[in-house]
Amino acid sequence: MEIMISRILRYLNGCLDDDHMYRIGNFIVKHYTQMQNYDLDTFLAEGHFRKSEFYDFVEHLGYDSFEKFQERLLADHALRLSQIHARMLNIDETSFLRHLDVTCTSEALLSLIDQICDMIFHKQRVVVVGALYPRSVSVDFQTDMITLGKEVVEYHQFDQNFRFGEDDLVVFITATGRTMESYVEELVDQGICAADILLITQNDKYREYKNLCADEVIHVLGKFDSLQFNYQTMMILDLIRVRYYQNY
CATH class of the missing domain: 1.10.10.10 (Winged helix-like DNA-binding domain superfamily/Winged helix DNA-binding domain)
Known part of the structure; x- marks a missing residue:
């Protein structure tokens, strides 16, 4: 059930x-x-x-x-x-790393994941931003992090009262960057630049887009293959929640 x-x-x-x-x-x-x-x-x-x-x-x-x-x-x-x-008992992180196709080495990725976990621990809230399907693969991540005591919400455009702050970590998931192009003006108006931003994308040029600059970027390899990108995103979020559980 x-x-x-x-x-x-x-x-x-x-x-x-x-x-x-x-x-x-x-x-x-x-x-x-x-x-x-x-x-x-x-x-x-x-x-x-x-x-x-x-x-x-x-x-x-x-x-x-x-x-x-x-x-x-x-x-x-x-x-x-x-x-x-x-x-989490005796989980093998190498199984995650073997399936991840990103631009950095496994060691560099683990170091970045640990930095992200530290940011999550010290922030009050995690906000997931992205198109519908990329956001949907984050539900298990969301459920586990909430269970462990961290507020994790999805951003919705209809919520005109939503405001970002310096105690937020934004996980921005966009394969091509189209979602960022669509949302950028209202996100800036709602204060997203005050938050720390993790960008997960296949399009590296969006690490700096207009007034929205990512603090950390995980560049997933591939040419805008949505199935592969969603699979990779799910694995990245799984690795984050594993490392968070182990360290905090």
Whole structure:
């Protein structure tokens, strides 16, 4: 059975409106590892939600009370933690490296991955930006990092209140660079330049594009092959979450 946070992420990542469902889901992602400290009144007050909005949210997930929803959320959190621990035991990083086709050496890539993990640890939030399918391959990364206590969200153009800050790490995923071209003006207006940016791309010229400059770049080899790029992106994100778990 799918765990609760994965169901919430599936909704959030396909969301089209900045409504109470979207805001409640994001609040849970932000406070996921503190959810045991909330009762209904505290949850509503801190999130500025109405009781009717909360019940609409949990009823879509099959629950009729805060307590039952919270119990399932906490049980699933413990289950996912145990699954992560079991998967990470004796994992062989060389199997990831053998399948990665990037411009740098394996040693340089691991060093860069460790730098990225350190950035993730010290940042308050990770924001994934990209086209629909490249973002979709990041869901397991998103789920595990949230389970480990890190807020990880996807950027949505419809969210006009979204603001980047210096405590954000942006993971910008674009094979050709078209997504960056489409988003750059509004991203700059929303303060993305204050954040640190990791760019994963096949098109190296986008490391510096207009006013958006990547702090770190993983250049995936290939000529805009979307299938290969998505596979490589998934492997890179898997390696990041493995190294993060091992080090932090």
